Amino acid sequence: MDSTIQEYLDALRGKRVAVIGIGVSNAPLIKMLLRADIPVTACDRNPREAFGGLIEELESLGAETRLGSGYLEGLDHDVIFRTPGLRPDVPQLQAARERGSLVTSEMEVFFQVCPCEIIGVTGSDGKTTTTTIIAELLKKAGYNVYVGGNIGKPLLAETPNMEPDDMVVLELSSFQLMTMDVSPDVAVVTNLAPNHLDVHKSMEEYIAAKENIFTHQCTEDRAVFNYDNEITRSFGGESRGRVTMFSRRQTLDRGVYVKNNAIWISGEDGSREVLPLSGILLPGEHNVENYMAAIGAVDGLVSDETIRAFARTFGGVEHRIELVRTLDGVRYYNDSIASSPSRTIAGLRSFKEKVILIAGGYDKHIPFDVLGPEIIEHVKLLILTGDTAGKICEAVEHSPGYDGANPPIQRFDDFTQAVLAAHTVAQSGDVVLMSPACASFDRFKNFMERGNAFKQIVREL
Template identity: 45%
Template sequence: MSIDFNRFKQDIIGKKVGVVGLGVSNIPLIRYLLTLGAEVYGFDQRKLEALSQEVHDFRSEVRLSLGENYLDDLKGLDMIFKTPGMRIDHPALLSAKEEGAVITSEMDEFLKYCSARTIGITGSDGKTTTTTVVGEILKKAGYHVYVGGNIGTPLFTKLDEIKPSDVVVLELSSFQLMTMTNSPEIAIVTNLSPNHLDMHKDMQEYIEAKMNIFRYQKPGDLLILNEDNEITKSFAPLANGKVEFFSSKNENEDAYFSDGSLYLRYERIVDLSEMKVKGVHNAENFLAAFLAVEDFVQKPIMRELALSFPGVKHRCQFIREHEGVRYYNDSIASSPTRTLASISSLEKKVNVILGGYDKQLDFAPLAEEGYKYIKNAILVGDTRHKIQESFRTASKKSGQQIPIHMAETFEDAVKKLRAISQEGDLAILSPACASFDLFRNFEERGDRFVQLVNEF
């Protein structure tokens, strides 16, 4: 049972509350805290002129600390909502905690007070698609659904309107989970592989963060795990509630993929060939979603959604066919494993753009397996030479050589992609890296790719 949200609203009146990060997701939170009667302090390393008009609009109501030394004033506060990307062991936060401040996050507070059923999804790959599929199945079944967390609308400000009969579906990143002390009633871990090692100290810290999605579950709760992934499989003995598995290799699990079909409790739900999305990784996403909604959605509704679901933008999104070449936008693929999953799901070898911001990931698995799926590779961004070296090393071991083309700019990479692609080819942006070297986020990178392809 959740805690009565009225308790929070009573306690927050007149309290000094800090919000670290004045980006788009925290603006609604600040406005809401003001309506509740809190004394709000806003912190951001950017200067005022770089912030949105909304920040300018409420600066008379919120005490702002901006610029290079913005955290010097993180003192004397009762509560601090930190931005997900800020480490909990940041010296300024540790100092504030020692002084008595409660360090929390919008998502942790939401789960503490939410009265509706909650379903949380995390993983290195597939969490956005799985989150979207769960939400769409529930909507088709007639439920009033809120989708949020790492995607969608900030939900803390919706607590007053969310009813116990509603369902909340949350995509949860390792950054959000790192400081969580509450877990959703139903938790899915799609898979785990090295990711975000530029932010986390090491792989173990990354794994520990992901485990918070089920660490605080109760005996009646449900944990859904990928049986094929050694890391997620190892979580089962640590669960407080019921554990169920999905698999694309083992037909003895609760939900499984076999001979081209998706099964739930040995009942065939749909064939992958009937679905608009392709690839075994998407079959796994749907299997996890089926298990999450099984207790309150009938199987024919699951099948109906599986047949009609078009996929999620920037995730192997078909753009157009031009001069006999089919172009795909897979900008979400910010890790080598994600890129491998995408390119292996397509029906033939691809011409692919790789490279971007360096998250300190190992490209050897992509290079060693890539020759099966890559016809040509165009390398761009901060990691282009690192990826090139991985392919050279892999080629020496296997004797398999992939033609490599180096690009200086993103636009140059797209031009090269067009130039080397011939009629009948598949051409894809699936970078295996984050976007921060050239773009604000993967969406901006994907939108730019779509724009350039549509200008051919």
């Protein structure tokens, strides 16, 4: 901790501050700054009517607002808070830096002023479930836990309430990590695969952003990496912290691994069985990996008995292979969080039977080659919708083993019609899985809205 939040706010007095993005993470920040008598210009590309009464509330507190297409013009403020969704190298921010502006973010400042230990989780898949498991395990162990980042609520305004013995668990995206020059006390990387290449200039830039979660650690910090993922395995040689690897496929001399149908951990004190796989309520091998990552993060903080008791009852996080309904013997699952091929592959492998898969969505310019063979192996009917329907169809048709009808493929422009088509053909014993392998922005505001739309359609069947 470099300073307290009050010391930070005191240092801002007399300076002009701009906050870019008036969304979930930055609205509390804007209010906190205004209540500390710090002048704020709140900027957002969306028009006034998109915010309900929020803009009027901020203006009543003293904010100046810049909305619409010119929201980035005239950034000459002393301090500029960047929203994670805005690249740090856009011309307007570059020009502001050259004029002497300090460009930062709500998350970067939180790391400066947080008074307690931080566990950070990133990766291409499994971030939210792993973050949630870690946070809930710590709560069960008696800690006062704050959850933030991509899930939970913005935490900067909460720091006055935090005590040194509390714990913070953060889910961190590549966009949040891009400009970070500090790392959490415990860094977890679940896996890495091509993702968000519509925003990142290259896979190399995406990996470099993720690496920031551990590159600024010291030797007393802990880093938890996936040994089975080639990229994250390589991080072990780059980390300055104490490295814990986890592997579902290899027995490790030091780390977390699967042996005799149970999760084990080994270290200086020897090896011990922590959690039988039969004691994990969540389906899927990827959730075994999520538990291994979490166990690596909380080892020494949470007892094995607490881990076992929790795993028996934890049913997962909304929109992540979420059982919506069983109707006429057909199970309908919402996996809207699956915005990448690797995430959908994990979902497909969670079921013993072949599924009716609903896929497709916004194009993030990532390849679907790896998805094609998995669909042939795990899908009895493929229903495609959204901007990427054609690309996914090509990936399947060009995969070895595709004979023109294995699986049959249907395409629908309308999302509702796609879900209704799955219902029409499904028979007792079938699984209908909505796992898009794509982001949602072609039709929906976010994956949550897409998942909720799916659930509403299914519940009305």
